[in-house]
Amino acid sequence: MVSLAPGGVHRRAFLLAAAVATSASALIVVACERVPLLAPSGSTITLSTTTTALPVNGTTEIVATVLEPAGTPPHSGTHVIFTTTLGTIRPAEVETDENGRAVAVFDAGGASGTATITAASGGANVGTTGGLKIVVGAAAVGHIVVSANPTTVSPLGGTSTIFASVTDINGNALPGVPVTFTTTAGTLTATLVNTDPSGAATTILTTSVQATVTATAGVSGTSTGGGTGGGTGGTGGGTGTGTGTGTGTGGTTASQTSGSVTVNVGAIPTIALTPPTGVLTAGSPITFALTVTQPTGATTQIRNVKIDFGDGNSTDLGAITGTNLSIQHSYRTDGTFTVRVTVTDSLNFITTAATVVVILPQPPLSVTITATAATSGSTTVESFTATVTPATAVVSSYIWDFGDGTGQSTTSNQVTHTYTHGSGAFVVKVGVTTTTGQQAQGTTAINP
Numbered sequence: 479m480v481s482l483a484p485g486g487v488h489r490r491a492f493l494l495a496a497a498v499a500t501s502a503s504a505l506i507v508v509a510c511e512r513v514p515l516l517a518p519s520g521s522t523i524t525l526s527t528t529t530t531a532l533p534v535n536g537t538t539e540i541v542a543t544v545l546e547p548a549g550t551p552p553h554s555g556t557h558v559i560f561t562t563t564l565g566t567i568r569p570a571e572v573e574t575d576e577n578g579r580a581v582a583v584f585d586a587g588g589a590s591g592t593a594t595i596t597a598a599s600g601g602a603n604v605g606t607t608g609g610l611k612i613v614v615g616a617a618a619v620g621h622i623v624v625s626a627n628p629t630t631v632s633p634l635g636g637t638s639t640i641f642a643s644v645t646d647i648n649g650n651a652l653p654g655v656p657v658t659f660t661t662t663a664g665t666l667t668a669t670l671v672n673t674d675p676s677g678a679a680t681t682i683l684t685t686s687v688q689a690t691v692t693a694t695a696g697v698s699g700t701s702t703g704g705g706t707g708g709g710t711g712g713t714g715g716g717t718g719t720g721t722g723t724g725t726g727t728g729g730t731t732a733s734q735t736s737g738s739v740t741v742n743v744g745a746i747p748t749i750a751l752t753p754p755t756g757v758l759t760a761g762s763p764i765t766f767a768l769t770v771t772q773p774t775g776a777t778t779q780i781r782n783v784k785i786d787f788g789d790g791n792s793t794d795l796g797a798i799t800g801t802n803l804s805i806q807h808s809y810r811t812d813g814t815f816t817v818r819v820t821v822t823d824s825l826n827f828i829t830t831a832a833t834v835v836v837i838l839p840q841p842p843l844s845v846t847i848t849a850t851a852a853t854s855g856s857t858t859v860e861s862f863t864a865t866v867t868p869a870t871a872v873v874s875s876y877i878w879d880f881g882d883g884t885g886q887s888t889t890s891n892q893v894t895h896t897y898t899h900g901s902g903a904f905v906v907k908v909g910v911t912t913t914t915g916q917q918a919q920g921t922t923a924i925n926p
Contacts, residue, residue: 514557515573516600520547523558523602525595525610531618531646532586534654540567540610542580542597551578556599564593564614590615590655590697613647616655619696620647624737626683626691630777632827633746635686640666640739642679642693651677655695663689688743694736744823745776749831751785751819760812760840761914762870766833768803770821778823788815788835810914812839841868845910845920858899858926864891864908872913879907881924897926 517523524543532538542558545551551574558580560567565587572580584595596609604610623643631638640659646652657679659669664685671679673695683691750769758764770783780799786792787807795805809815818832843866850861866873878886880895881904897904903925911917 515553515555517544517552517556517602518546519601521545521552521600521602523597523599523604525597525604527584527610527612529648529650530611531613531620531648531650531652532584532615533618533646533652534586534588534590534615536586536614538584538612540582540584540595542572542574542582542604544574544578544580544599544602551576556580558597558599560595560597562593562595564589564591567595584612586612586614590617592617615652616695617697618646618652619644619655619735620649621645622657622693622695622735622737624691624693624739626739626741628741628825629739630742630744630825631685633686633744634827634829635684636827638683638685638741640681640683640691640693642671642673642695642737644673644677644679644695651675653677655679657693657695659691659693661685661689661691663687666691683741685741686743688740690738690740692736692738694734696734742777744778744825744827745773747772747776747780747821747823747829749819749821749829751817751831751833753817753833753835757838758809758835759838759868759870760809761912761916762840762868763806763808763872764835766805766807766817768805768819769801770799770803770819771801772799778825778827780821781824781826782822784820784822786818786820788817789813808914809835809837812837840914840916843867843871843910843912843916843918845908845918847906847908847920847922849906849922849924851924851926853899853926856899858897859894860897860906860924860926861894862892862906862908862922864910864920866891866910866912866918871916873910874913875911877909877911879909881905881907897924899926901926 522545526541527538529538540560544556544558554574554576556574557571558574559571560582562584566585568583568585572582574580586593591614593612593614594609595612596604625641626638628638642657644652644655644657653673653675655673657671657673659666659681661683664683667682671681673679683689748769748771752767754764770780772780780797783795783798784792785795785805789809814834814836816832816834818830821829845864845866848863852859864876876888876891878888878893882897886893903923905921905923907919907921909917909919
């Protein structure tokens, strides 16, 4: 057994007590160092930001400015805690700078709605009713402008692209917002479209009658931000006790917003194409009667009228209108042909009309010569006339052979020639060529 002298026992007890006291003091110091600085009693917090509206997943900087009752910033490093009802604050706890400003970033996230952002430090806070309000996504819709291109479609049916441009309550383009399209007539390629990065949503209308397209975006209801809030603070180590106030600048959520555009239908021009009556033959010119008129009140103009004769030939008539306009054409071959008139207006709308003509084969070409003599003294003047059948043939040239070694070319079917009276018999010939290339020859005998 080991025994200790009384003096030794007391010494050891003293040393143990001193060690315990030293450890307790150290713990007290450490605990004091870990307690954050908080705003003193009567301080105020004001929240501010550069925007009160954001698209989904948008971000903005949030500034909490802390002032003591005397209007001066608190000690730098004063602890401020941010909270939000929508999205996230990064970081949620921030220390003030020498100007009393604590800066964080609000991330809106992917949901639409109204974020109420608050901040607190000790007895000073921005309460839930007076926090900073930021509207997000569909809740931020402030205005919709709806347009169409074109604003007038063909009376036979056509398409128009509908544009909805969405801006927030501050007039900035708002991407990622659902837009609902409805129409009073026709069909839409899409009825629910999210806005693109430029804040635009598009759909395509197909219609043959007047239609009004409406675009709607946003959420119903309004709420305003701003105001004051406060509460009773508890006892904090080295920070004091009391109450504080705070203010926040808030936004206003827009009501559901709509815009409309009307797409009109162009007027149909009147077109009539009438072929001639009777027997129509190849190689003979035929005349069509054409009528083109615009209806009363038409907002477009005729830009061009084109007629296709169905045989590979067509003619642009330009911006003509009127009744019983004469259009002439000659078919080189027989057959059945569809003749079509196309009218294009100033909006490039096309209207057509058609008719069918039956062209018979061209009859054989023949020519006969008649002669009339006039004798005077020793000479005889013969007058020759060439008669071509069919009568519809158009002769381009007559080649005459007078039988006495002389000849002549004319475009007329009549010619004269002088012979010596009593010089004998002569055979006169004429060769004709039509504009379509047909040829024929006729002869006659004379005895001047």
